[in-house]
Amino acid sequence: MQENRATSATQHVRIQATDGSGSFNGYLAMPRSGSGPGLVLAQEIFGVNATMREVADYYAEEGYVVLVPDLFWRQQPDVELGYSPDDWQRAFALYKGFDEARGMEDMQASISALRRRPEVQDAKVGVLGFCLGGKLAYLAACRTDADVAVGYYGVGIDAALDEAGNIRCPLALHVAELDGFCPPEARERIVQALRGRTDVEVHVYPGVDHAFARVGGEHYHRASALMAHERSIAALKSAIGPHYDLAALWDKHCEYEFATRNVDDTMSTMVAEPYVNHIPTMTGGVGYEALHSFYSNHFVNSNPPDTSLVPISRTVGASQVVDEMLFCFTHTTEIPWMLPGVPPTGKRVEIPLLAVVKFRGDKLYHEHIYWDQASVLVQVGLLDPKLLPVAGVETARKLLDETLPSNSLMHRGENVD
Incomplete structure (x- = not known):
C-alpha cells in the first residue's frame, strides 16, 4: 500500500x-x-x-x-x-x-x-x-x-x-x-x-x-x-463498516478552501501525507509539506474573489466522492494552479469541472481534478476557437441545458441551406 x-x-x-x-x-x-x-x-x-x-x-x-x-x-x-x-x-x-x-x-x-x-x-x-x-x-x-x-x-x-x-x-x-x-x-x-x-x-x-x-x-x-x-x-x-459521511467531510474541506480560505483548517481534513493533482496543468502537491506550501502560495488565497462552485451531480462510493460541477470566476487575479504565468485578463470563465476525491477512513487522501483547459484558454482569449476544434463557455452552458446544439464543432464551416 x-x-x-x-x-x-x-x-x-x-x-x-x-x-x-x-x-x-x-x-x-x-x-x-x-x-x-x-x-x-x-x-x-x-x-x-x-x-x-x-x-x-x-x-x-x-x-x-x-x-x-x-x-x-x-x-x-x-x-x-x-x-x-x-x-x-x-x-x-x-x-x-x-x-x-x-x-x-x-x-x-x-x-x-x-x-x-x-x-x-x-x-x-x-x-x-x-x-x-x-x-x-x-x-x-x-x-x-x-x-x-x-x-x-x-x-x-x-x-x-x-x-x-x-x-x-x-x-x-x-x-x-x-x-x-x-x-x-x-x-x-x-x-x-x-x-x-x-x-x-x-x-x-x-x-x-x-x-x-x-x-x-x-x-x-x-x-x-x-x-x-x-x-x-x-x-x-x-x-x-466503518461508515463515514464522506460527502459532509468533502463539503467541510471545500468550505475551508473557498469560503474561509484557511490552509491549516484545509489540511486538518486530510491524512498525514495527502496529495492533490490538477490533471490538466499537473499542479498540486504530494505530501504534507509540499501540499501545504502549494495551498498557501498558489491555491487557497489565489482564487478570484467571485469564485463559485455550482454543483451538478455527486456520486458517493465506499471510499470516494465524485463531484461534477461548474467552476466559475472572473479572471481578476493570477490563478497559478489553473493559468500559471497568465496575468489577469478580466474575462469571465465558466467551465465544467470533475473532482475525484479519495478518503482513508474519515480523512481525505487525494484529489484528482479534471477540466477542459482548452475551454479555459478560449474564454480568457489565449486560444482562437476558429482555428481549432475547441469551445469556450458553450461547454458549461450545454452541461446545464442538454437541448443546446450538439456536434457544432463537427459541422463548423459547412454550408447550411
Missing part, C-alpha cells in the same frame, strides 16, 4: 490456540480513533514481515483494528522473510510444511480474540488475506464465523471448491490473470464454481501477475492494486 506517516498505534499481542498447544504472536494496529471494526490479516508465505505490517497499518488508517497472526508459529515462531532467492526458498519450505487445518483453527482463534477486544465495534470482524492468506480468506468464509472475507491471489482455492457450499459470509476474491500459481484452468474452475452467487465477487485483473498489489514487488501494478483496494474497501464497509 502507499507509504504514509504512521497514524496508528501498534503493539504485539498473544493469541491462545484453541487446541491447547500454546499461544502465538500477533501484530496489532489500531486506528487513530482508537476503535473500529476488526480485521484479521492473513499473511503471505513470507511471515509477518515488514510488508504485512505496512498493510496492517494502512488498513488501520482506513479505520480498522487490524490483527496479523503469526500463522507459521507451529513450525517456527516470528518468521519475517524478505524476497531474496534464499528467502523464497525458505518461504516455500514453510508453505509446504504448513498444516492448513491447524492454520484455520488459528485463524478462528484470531477472529475470536479480536472480537473480544473492547476496541472492536459491535464485535464485527472481517478477514483479509494475500497469497497463502488469500486462500485462508476463502476458507475463512467457509469454515469460520468471520463477517466478511477478502482474498488476493489465493493459491490453491481451486482445490477447495467443494467447500463453496459452506460459504456463510460475503466474499470478494481478486485473481491475477497471469498468475502462475493459479493457471487458466484453475482460474476458470474458480470463476465457474462461484458464478451467480450474490454473496461472492470474483474479480479477474487482466495482464497482471501474482502479488500485483505488493508495493515495490516485481509484479506490482498500481492501477490494478488501486482498483482492487477500492473493491475490497467496498466489501468490508458494506459488511462491517
Whole structure:
C-alpha cells in the first residue's frame, strides 16, 4: 500500500490456540480513533514481515483494528522473510510444511480474540488475506464465523471448491490473470464454481501477475492494486463498516478552501501525507509539506474573489466522492494552479469541472481534478476557437441545458441551406 506517516498505534499481542498447544504472536494496529471494526490479516508465505505490517497499518488508517497472526508459529515462531532467492526458498519450505487445518483453527482463534477486544465495534470482524492468506480468506468464509472475507491471489482455492457450499459470509476474491500459481484452468474452475452467487465477487485483473498489489514487488501494478483496494474497501464497509459521511467531510474541506480560505483548517481534513493533482496543468502537491506550501502560495488565497462552485451531480462510493460541477470566476487575479504565468485578463470563465476525491477512513487522501483547459484558454482569449476544434463557455452552458446544439464543432464551416 502507499507509504504514509504512521497514524496508528501498534503493539504485539498473544493469541491462545484453541487446541491447547500454546499461544502465538500477533501484530496489532489500531486506528487513530482508537476503535473500529476488526480485521484479521492473513499473511503471505513470507511471515509477518515488514510488508504485512505496512498493510496492517494502512488498513488501520482506513479505520480498522487490524490483527496479523503469526500463522507459521507451529513450525517456527516470528518468521519475517524478505524476497531474496534464499528467502523464497525458505518461504516455500514453510508453505509446504504448513498444516492448513491447524492454520484455520488459528485463524478462528484470531477472529475470536479480536472480537473480544473492547476496541472492536459491535464485535464485527472481517478477514483479509494475500497469497497463502488469500486462500485462508476463502476458507475463512467457509469454515469460520468471520463477517466478511477478502482474498488476493489465493493459491490453491481451486482445490477447495467443494467447500463453496459452506460459504456463510460475503466474499470478494481478486485473481491475477497471469498468475502462475493459479493457471487458466484453475482460474476458470474458480470463476465457474462461484458464478451467480450474490454473496461472492470474483474479480479477474487482466495482464497482471501474482502479488500485483505488493508495493515495490516485481509484479506490482498500481492501477490494478488501486482498483482492487477500492473493491475490497467496498466489501468490508458494506459488511462491517466503518461508515463515514464522506460527502459532509468533502463539503467541510471545500468550505475551508473557498469560503474561509484557511490552509491549516484545509489540511486538518486530510491524512498525514495527502496529495492533490490538477490533471490538466499537473499542479498540486504530494505530501504534507509540499501540499501545504502549494495551498498557501498558489491555491487557497489565489482564487478570484467571485469564485463559485455550482454543483451538478455527486456520486458517493465506499471510499470516494465524485463531484461534477461548474467552476466559475472572473479572471481578476493570477490563478497559478489553473493559468500559471497568465496575468489577469478580466474575462469571465465558466467551465465544467470533475473532482475525484479519495478518503482513508474519515480523512481525505487525494484529489484528482479534471477540466477542459482548452475551454479555459478560449474564454480568457489565449486560444482562437476558429482555428481549432475547441469551445469556450458553450461547454458549461450545454452541461446545464442538454437541448443546446450538439456536434457544432463537427459541422463548423459547412454550408447550411
